[in-house]
Amino acid sequence: MNISFDLDSTLIPNGTEFETENLNVVAKLFGIEKIRKGTSELISDLQNQGHKIHIYTTSFRSKRKIRWTLNYYGIQVNQIVNEKQNRKF
Numbered sequence: 118m119n120i121s122f123d124l125d126s127t128l129i130p131n132g133t134e135f136e137t138e139n140l141n142v143v144a145k146l147f148g149i150e151k152i153r154k155g156t157s158e159l160i161s162d163l164q165n166q167g168h169k170i171h172i173y174t175t176s177f178r179s180k181r182k183i184r185w186t187l188n189y190y191g192i193q194v195n196q197i198v199n200e201k202q203n204r205k206f
Contacts (some may be wrong), residue, residue: 119195120163121171124183128153128172138190148182149189157190169195176200 122128129150130137137151160170172183172194180197187194 118167119169119171121173122160124172124174124176124178128156129186144189147185150186152186152190157192160192160194164193171195172197172199173203174199175203 125131126134129152136154138154138156140149140151164170170192172187174183174197176183177200180199180202183197183199184194
């Protein structure tokens with residue numbers, strides 16, 4: 118099954134609406150964003166069950182920035198669709 122996640126207010130908070138994973142100082146310097154606590158484990162469990170994970174967002178973050186943030190947390194996804202790509206559809 119293909120499972121898609123949004124970023125803003127789902128995986129990445131817009132404030133303090135949910136608990137997040139800790140970031141080290143270096144990650145903060147590189148612009149890594151905080152992510153919802155438990156996201157890495159959830160996505161890993163879903164992938165281990167054979168699901169493909171996608172990010173679908175209307176955010177204008179570049180795919181590179183999104184991957185950079187996800188990779189920091191050990192998350193690999195199959196596809197990312199951001200607003201730039203979304204407007205092409």
